[in-house]
Amino acid sequence: MNTTIWKLQNEIKNYDWGSKTAITELFDIANPTQKPQAEIWMGTHPNGCSVAINSSNERTNLDSLIQSDPLFMLGERTYQQFHGLPYLFKVLAAAKPLSIQVHPQQHKAKLGFERENQAGIALNDPKRNYKDPNHKPELVYALTPYKAMNAFRPIEDIIAGFEKLNCPALSDFVQELKRHPGAEQLKVFFQTLLTLPKETRQKAIAQLLISIEKKDDEVTSLIKSMVLDYPDDIGLFMPLILNVIELKPGQAMYLGAETPHAYVQGTGMEIMANSDNVLRAGLTPKYIDVTELIDNTRFHSIPLANLLTKPQINQNKIDFPVPVSDFKFEIINSDEQKRTEPVNSPEILFCLAGQVTVETATDSFTIKPGESLFIAFGAKEYRYQGVGQLARAFN
Structure with missing residues (x-):
């Protein structure tokens, strides 16, 4: 009988915005080199493919394993639509803001x-915008308090935020937005900020920093924390333009295409379409292609209250619905009762807490926090038991 379940060995990314301690504290994963541990990648993306290990300790690259029998591994529906594992599953631990x-x-x-x-x-050219032909919708689920920026604030809030500052270098642009408070002028305002001549940008940032010196609200505190790493970056104005939100542990947020966003600080699970396409808008030393960025941005405000994903509770499972077919995400709360879960797609299970035994008709693995499993579509079902919590990626 074909093997249907494997333990995964996953790559840890040492991006410089990562935390040196969070992944060790949460999952007891050692960090002997004391480099930042920013992300754990689970999936088949060529920039960080997982290794699948069977119960006999034989190791196979997960992508090769799936391609060896794609219909068995993925199922007809997923294979026909995506021809591979359609999602990338991550732990993300940010100590400072991402771009x-x-x-x-x-x-x-x-x-x-x-x-x-x-x-x-x-593909490795710094000026390359598109690393693959795929979109990259995302869902983030907070494991710790998780601060982020996501989507344009309502235009009246943007205007009010700038008017509270003493920033003469930008006042003409703000007044223009006030005269024409719609999507088209927001686009002009955003583009103008990103293309300011160096001298004007430096003057605007200096005025911004002086005017927030004695303020201590959420937005100004965030700007002050960002200055340490990005003293000359136009992204310092983004907390005035984008919603600033802090997710509590257990809350989730969807990030759709064409919506500007940035993770600021905290640790969470992240699931996304299997893509690495990023167009940057600030808080980065990397290339910013303003024309391409503007062409891929929807200048549409989303009120802060509408950003959280509403969970659906189904007995011991919490589902976070998303409007795409590339991935689904669920939290499974497990106990001593043995439960059966049907399998309709390839799945990755990541243990968040406790100790859970997962078995298919062919094999059984017990996983603890920080460990993960891949389950083939061909398993048809699996059973799980043990006091703990699993994060489930499927599609």
Whole structure:
């Protein structure tokens, strides 16, 4: 009988915004080199593919394993639509802000990827925008208090925020937005900020920092914390333009295409389409292609109250619905009762707490915090038991 369940060995990414302690504290994963541990990647993305280990301790690259029998591993539905594992599952531990970014819609990602290939821009070129032809919707689930920026604030809030500052270098642009408070002028305002001449930008940032010196609200505190790493970055104005939100542990938020966002601080699970396409808008030393960014941004305000994903509770499971077919995300609260779960797609289970035994018809593994399993579609079902909590990725 074909094996249907494997333990995963996953790559840890040492990006410089990562925390040196969070992953060790939560999951007891050692950090002997004391480098930042920013992300754990679970999946088949070529930039960090997991290794699958069977019960005989034989190891196979997860992508090779899936491609060896894609219908058995993925199921007909997932195979026909995606031809591979459609999602990338991560633990993300941010000690300082990530770049402000936008992800393209599917059709624009496909066109952009083909266009850059034809232009002969290497995949590892810093000026490359599209690393693959896929969109990158995301859901983040907070494991600790998790601060982020997501989506444009209502325009009247943006205007009010700037008017509280003494920032003459930008006052003409703010007045123009006040005269025409709609999506088109918000686009002009955003583009103007990102393309300010160096001298004007430096003057605006200096005025911003002087005017917030004695203030201590959520937005100004965030700007002050960002100055340490990005003293000359136009992204310092983004907390005035984007919603600032702090998720409590157990809350989740969806981040759709064409919506500017940035993770600021905290540890969470993140699930996304299997893509690495990022268009940056600030808080970064990396390349910013303003034309491409503006073309892939929807200038649409979302009130803060609408950002959280409303969970659906189904007995011992908490489901966080998303509007895409690439992935689904669920929290499973397990206890001593043995429960059976049907399998309709390839799944990854990541243990958040306790100790849970998961078995299919072929094999059984017991996992503790920080450990994960891959379950093939061909398993049809699995059983789990033990006091603990699992994060479940499927589609």
